Amino acid sequence: MDKLDALRVFCAVVETGAFSRAAEKLGISTSSVTAQVNALESHFQVKLMHRTTRSMSLTGEGRECYEQALRLLAAMQDLEANLQQATQEARGTLRVNMPGLVSRLYVAPALPRFLARHPGITLQASASDRMVDLVEEGYDVVLRLGDIGDARLVARPLLPTRFVCCASPGFVARHGAPAVPEELAGFACLHFILPRAGRLREWQFADGAVFTPPSRVAFDHVDSLVEACKAGAGIGQFLSLSVEQELRSGALVPLLAEYQAAGPTLTALYQQRHQRAAKVQAFIDFLGEVFA
Structure with missing residues (x-):
């Protein structure tokens, strides 16, 4: 049994609410879906679902398995994406947030150099002094003054003040x-x-x-x-x-x-899981040049 594949099938069953709908979503047979879920239950030696011909519900162990599986599958997807991006040309949409003054005086005037160097990147920049949540609001890089103190983020000091x-x-x-x-x-x-x-x-x-x-x-x-x-x-x-x-x-x-x-240090922040993404690394390197 491939445990990751079995977990993907199990999550699909939970999300669609039926073995047959999960099979349709995944493009496999219903019997294959049933076999994968049964194999997981045998491997963990617990019952993950209460199943009848008319209904299906998760056991307590099944709920825990589903929540852990989502995190595991997301981490694997991020790992695959980051390893692929690390060896690829920097490309894609890059979302950045920074204080308006930093944008106007330092970053915006230097952008032509960055864009010429990385033609595959599309930049979407927000100039705001509001304390944004990088993770929740989907930014790739955020520039801030002072210590943010968020363990989820990598901090690259740029400029002491x-x-x-x-x-x-x-x-x-x-x-x-x-x-x-x-x-x-x-x-x-x-x-x-x-x-x-x-x-x-x-x-x-x-x-x-x-x-x-x-x-x-x-x-x-x-x-x-x-x-x-x-x-x-x-x-x-x-x-x-x-x-x-x-x-x-x-x-x-x-x-x-x-x-x-x-004064506070100007710092670039980005998520740990994005630190090898080519587009993020390219922008961090560019910022290092701007504030050298």
Whole structure:
């Protein structure tokens, strides 16, 4: 008896509700279906089904066998798919979710290189700061800031960040710059509103210091907060990846550099069972280049 085949037949009987319908679904004879189920019962030495000419129901052992068989057959299907994909050209639809800012500033501008390298891949990307469930919502790869702590997922660190205080050159020329975080109380400051919590994000500094300076301006949209800071509305504190381009161009200047605190790491997450899939590995490698 091939145990996997017998389990497939057994699951088909449970799902169709009849031996004859299972036989029709599988393209085999009803007698073959009966023989496979009988062989399973003999092998396990338990009764899996209560059967009469008019009805069929699972025993307690049968229910447990069905649930375990579904997981076993799904794992075998994933194994076969992953081993095949590992030796194949990267192709198929790749579903990705990432924060909007990461998509706009880093991933989207580099996509032409990825698409040219992998013509067999179709990308469906969602830019959202919502905490999605990668497994339940069917994403292949998710990019997130911070530790997710999900044992089902493989985490590939991409980019460490830091908290950077900055302002426009014009603002510094007019108002000066604070020498220590405590002096921020005497400057116009710009705050970020945490969308889900609805409260101001506390400013982080080295050695675990936390300080929330007074402010007249707050946004729940990072891009708008950056633009206000560039326009000279005040001093803001941002994750380094949010203002890297502005700092390089000189549109913003860093302040309190010696007090900078480490921020969350940008991480790529994907399911363990997909880690050898060619399309997933191709995108993870691409991300490694983007954030090198």
